[in-house]
Amino acid sequence: MTKIVLLGAGNVASHLYKAFKHCKNTNVVQWYNRSINSIKPFENEVNITDQLDQLIEADVYIVCVSDDAIETLTSALPFKDRLVVHTSGSASLYDIDKKLFRGVFYPLQTFSKSVNLDFTTVPICIETLRKQDYKLLQTLGENLGCKTYKVNPDQRPALHLAAVFVNNFTNQIYRIAHEITERHGAEFDILKPLITETARKIQDVSPYMAQTGPAKRNDKKTIKRHLKLLDNEHHEAIYKLMTSSIKKTHNGR
Structure with a gap:
């Protein structure tokens, strides 16, 4: 004991x-x-x-x-x-x-x-x-x-840093998504199956292989429409930053 x-x-x-x-x-x-x-x-x-x-x-x-x-x-x-x-x-x-x-x-x-x-x-x-x-x-x-x-001693802080990205930062993204749906009178609950599937998918494939969406396929028209919908400068800045990061990862630019 x-x-x-x-x-x-x-x-x-x-x-x-x-x-x-x-x-x-x-x-x-x-x-x-x-x-x-x-x-x-x-x-x-x-x-x-x-x-x-x-x-x-x-x-x-x-x-x-x-x-x-x-x-x-x-x-x-x-x-x-x-x-x-x-x-x-x-x-x-x-x-x-x-x-x-x-x-x-x-x-x-x-x-x-x-x-x-x-x-x-x-x-x-x-x-x-x-x-x-x-x-x-x-x-x-x-x-x-x-x-x-x-x-x-090197691995543990690296894991903690990575945990901040996958948990704290991701949760803040959820919060922004919640604000966007509320702003336009849509139900946030409609997104929950997508949230679940996103987490489930990386049990089988790498995050790199699991990536989809307009930034990966460089869909400029959709990205432009999204930015037009955002009436919060802070949200717009995050969208642009994440879009740029995905483009750099998958398209080299």
Whole structure:
């Protein structure tokens, strides 16, 4: 049984707690947050605290705080030579205080507290300094039903950057599409099968091969009509930028 202490109470921590709670071979023995009110609803399920000097012994301490807070929090931990990992995609493993055994347990997924998530679909990227720590984190990920990946200090930030493109930027594109349909009295829901098929298609072919549309075929008339429909300068700029990027990729210009 792997004993876990969670540090922090944001989106990632909340989802990890729910996932670990249903694992047979893991036990969240304590949950720390500097604001006890955030974890107060769980006080009948798990030992909660807002005091670092009250942290109990565990096999791994999982830090789920903002990147800027990792160094400050870990340097304040009242022990040494215990495994402490953070869940960030971009922060360095070395942001964790050197008095500790350091690692990264990065679940590459989008997390919202109000949205349920099947953790078995979440890839876990692992980075450690010691082999035994990697094995422990790999087992932890497998207990969650996740596929685990050993990554290096260059690969993980690259994956996080790529994730921003495929998730955050894509979601903003969805938002713009929603504004466009609302502006013209059309139902955004009509686009949802297209959104689903776009994501499904790249399970079988590369994004390069999956690309379609007026920019790829250099359909100047359609592009001109689209730009005329856009009455928002910001949306027009994004359309032009994306069109130019697709043209450069597929037509060399």
